[in-house]
Amino acid sequence: MPLRLSRETRLIKKGSKQVELFNLKDETDSVSFAEAVKKGLGKHQGLYFPKQFSVFDNIDEILAKPFVERSVEILSRLIGDEMPREQIQGIVEKAFVFDAPLAKVTDNVYCLELFHGPTLAFKDFGGRFMAQVLSVIAQGEPITILTATSGDTGAAVAHAFHGLDNINVVILYPKGKISLLQEKLFTTLGDNIHTVSIDGDFDACQQLVKTAFDDADVREGLHLNSANSINISRLLAQVCYYFEAVSQLTDAQRSDLVISVPSGNFGNLTAGMIAKVMGLPIKKFIACTNANDTVPRYLKTGEWSPNPTVATLSNAMDVSQPNNWPRIEALIERGEIDKSMLVGDAVDEQYTQLAMKQLAQLGYISEPHAAIAYRALTRVLEDHETGIFLGTAHPAKFRESVETILGQPISLPQPLADCAGKEILSAQLSSDYAQLKQHMFSILKS
Numbered sequence: 001m002p003l004r005l006s007r008e009t010r011l012i013k014k015g016s017k018q019v020e021l022f023n024l025k026d027e028t029d030s031v032s033f034a035e036a037v038k039k040g041l042g043k044h045q046g047l048y049f050p051k052q053f054s055v056f057d058n059i060d061e062i063l064a065k066p067f068v069e070r071s072v073e074i075l076s077r078l079i080g081d082e083m084p085r086e087q088i089q090g091i092v093e094k095a096f097v098f099d100a101p102l103a104k105v106t107d108n109v110y111c112l113e114l115f116h117g118p119t120l121a122f123k124d125f126g127g128r129f130m131a132q133v134l135s136v137i138a139q140g141e142p143i144t145i146l147t148a149t150s151g152d153t154g155a156a157v158a159h160a161f162h163g164l165d166n167i168n169v170v171i172l173y174p175k176g177k178i179s180l181l182q183e184k185l186f187t188t189l190g191d192n193i194h195t196v197s198i199d200g201d202f203d204a205c206q207q208l209v210k211t212a213f214d215d216a217d218v219r220e221g222l223h224l225n226s227a228n229s230i231n232i233s234r235l236l237a238q239v240c241y242y243f244e245a246v247s248q249l250t251d252a253q254r255s256d257l258v259i260s261v262p263s264g265n266f267g268n269l270t271a272g273m274i275a276k277v278m279g280l281p282i283k284k285f286i287a288c289t290n291a292n293d294t295v296p297r298y299l300k301t302g303e304w305s306p307n308p309t310v311a312t313l314s315n316a317m318d319v320s321q322p323n324n325w326p327r328i329e330a331l332i333e334r335g336e337i338d339k340s341m342l343v344g345d346a347v348d349e350q351y352t353q354l355a356m357k358q359l360a361q362l363g364y365i366s367e368p369h370a371a372i373a374y375r376a377l378t379r380v381l382e383d384h385e386t387g388i389f390l391g392t393a394h395p396a397k398f399r400e401s402v403e404t405i406l407g408q409p410i411s412l413p414q415p416l417a418d419c420a421g422k423e424i425l426s427a428q429l430s431s432d433y434a435q436l437k438q439h440m441f442s443i444l445k446s
């Protein structure tokens, strides 16, 4: 996926704190933060991305601040003068209402637990931040959020937007390819949350979303907005928990840090790289996947050749055409990230299960996504280094497979227990676009 940027786009305008974002497929399509959030995708389905990132020269001071205060600082830099600081503060205070603790697994290995939000997955950070941003910038204009989920995005988006005025949400997900509990967490809310189970895989759902955004009838008629990991606001929110992770380490640990990111669409890794560009001391990233290993193969061979998506235990990572990759490519192309600090690794089903068992023996109960990151980390980490693997979901979200693999019962945390008995309200459709279009107009235009 070659990407060429002209010199002009790399020039930093002196004195201006206005952050400009541009379309990675068309440099002339350049927008403000608010426009990028509202549009989601640009022309030719291109992703918006800031032209440059501001670098902290006082990183220790930043790390010493409490989570919310520090996050306001980071997001003010990322968003720029366009949004008053007090507004960003209000948004962050409503969005980041839970912690991201580091759990110690061995002397030099930690899990960054990103699953203490209302839907027990890291996507709560991006989903809640985006919902709050949109409700501020939409100023009462009606909006339809259309998004595809392979599991957790849907839940995070549904809960983040549930009950917000003037915002309707339509969520597509692959029928039968997510766990029943995962499904219940976002399909039982009702009100402004409309869910559709699609006869196809996640890539088919993602394609439907892209087609809808290309369809002016739907895009303009329903004021479409995407809330999946391509929306820039979600990505910027996620930068904050990388700082939170490092803030919990000692100075010595910070100097030799490897972070392992279990990846599907690669939004999480993109956010980590932005944190690195802003000055966070991270020595190495591991881009790990399950058998859907397009990126690890690409890093090894230089060839971008996605295979058909296969179903795995870590189903939120069952993505063979990761839609955030062009942003990582841009960071590398612009010289902001050195490619040699990125290690790719794919972990198969057998090793995923083995890693879960090894973690359990160390006294840490985990689930398949985090286990992949742990496994990849143990292959790369040297004794003098400190390793963090991202705990992207609570083990109870994948209770069926966790209980089978570990042979022990997992108790349900409250949010899951609450929805387990409720009825699934989803419509069911084929992967035919015309049907989806008709369905959307019938539920939203009445």
Ligand SMILES: *Cc1c(COP(=O)(O)O)cnc(C)c1O
Pocket (backbone or CB within 6 Å): 121, 123, 151, 152, 153, 229, 262, 263, 264, 265, 266, 267, 268, 269, 316, 317, 369, 392, 393
């Ligand atoms: C979404 C998700 C991932 C993958 O994150 P990306 O940002 O899409 O790479 C990993 N683990 C879990 C549990 C997820 O829900």
